[in-house]
Amino acid sequence: MLHIHxxxxxxxxxxxxxxxxxxxxxxxxxxxxxxxDAGLSLKVLSSHLTRLSVPSTSLSAILLTxxxxxxSISAGSMSRRNKAPLxxxxxxxxxxxxxxxxxxxxxxxPTGSETLVGRIGIRSFPVPHDAVETVGxxxxxxxxxxxxxxxxxxVTPEVxxxxxxxxxxxxxxxxxxxxxxxxxxxxxxxxRVASPHGHLSNEDxxxxxxxxxxxxxxxxxxxxxxxxxxxxxxLARRSVMGRISARxxxxxxxxxxxxxxxxxxxxxxxxxxxxxxx
Ligand SMILES: [Zn+2]
Ligand SMILES: [Zn+2]
Numbered sequence: 295m296l297h298i299h300x301x302x303x304x305x306x307x308x309x310x311x312x313x314x315x316x317x318x319x320x321x322x323x324x325x326x327x328x329x330x331d332a333g334l335s336l337k338v339l340s341s342h343l344t345r346l347s348v349p350s351t352s353l354s355a356i357l358l359t360x361x362x363x364x365x366s367i368s369a370g371s372m373s374r375r376n377k378a379p380l381x382x383x384x385x386x387x388x389x390x391x392x393x394x395x396x397x398x399x400x401x402x403x404p405t406g407s408e409t410l411v412g413r414i415g416i417r418s419f420p421v422p423h424d425a426v427e428t429v430g431x432x433x434x435x436x437x438x439x440x441x442x443x444x445x446x447x448x449v450t451p452e453v454x455x456x457x458x459x460x461x462x463x464x465x466x467x468x469x470x471x472x473x474x475x476x477x478x479x480x481x482x483x484x485x486r487v488a489s490p491h492g493h494l495s496n497e498d499x500x501x502x503x504x505x506x507x508x509x510x511x512x513x514x515x516x517x518x519x520x521x522x523x524x525x526x527x528x529l530a531r532r533s534v535m536g537r538i539s540a541r542x543x544x545x546x547x548x549x550x551x552x553x554x555x556x557x558x559x560x561x562x563x564x565x566x567x568x569x570x571x572x
Contacts, residue, residue, distance in 0.1 A: 313553035323435035326412030360425035385427035467517035468493035469524035500537025
């Protein structure tokens with residue numbers, strides 16, 4: 295898959311926001327700027343991009359994982375502003391177009407297939423979640439591979455396989471199981487979050503990462519899409535690390551992508567380089 299023969303180059307990933315109040319990640323390779331999800335207002339998203347010295351008219355494409363508002367609210371307007379395609383599968387594009395009145399450029403990417411945008415190869419994979427056809431994305435630039443996998447109700451063989459060979463894994467760690475069950479959500483909401491088509495728990499996330507580390511060696515992991523009510527950065531980190539260290543000694547660099555502001559930057563080639571943006 296993704297046989298793209300570019301020389302090794304710097305790849306940067308920035309977490310702009312991650313959680314049910316909005317999701318957006320910027321991936322840069324050379325002059326290619328990809329936005330994964332556009333779940334912040336146009337104003338907020340534009341100001342985050344400006345602070346990263348990325349004009350909000352210089353995006354190469356916008357990738358959409360699914361039509362839920364926390365991932366899609368500015369997708370159409372960002373597409374129009376950048377004259378760049380919104381990339382998603384047909385079901386997701388249809389669902390999103392029903393809400394978005396103005397036209398925008400689209401590029402249909404059937405789930406499981408690949409495309410190339412500038413210097414970045416893109417492949418989607420199916421993810422179990424309660425939207426029409428949710429996907430995660432594997433991105434490849436040179437020999438750098440990144441996976442983006444949030445809003446994932448349960449770990450499927452496709453989800454497991456998506457982490458193979460990645461340098462950076464951005465994986466949902468939505469809630470502590472115990473905190474969800476004892477927390478203030480209604481029984482109906484608890485059942486939705488915990489269902490195989492809801493959101494991934496810290497425990498399942500930790501087991502998924504542990505298994506990948508056992509099989510494949512070191513990587514950086516960003517815990518993403520944390521619940522404000524049923525999780526905290528400290529709980530997610532403690533819980534995931536606990537699951538990992540129970541199984542393997544392979545080193546992992548674990549960071550937490552914060553919910554409501556830019557929080558992390560990853561740069562290829564400098565294994566341990568990572569810092570807060572602001
Ligand atoms: Zn979401
Ligand atoms: Zn969702």
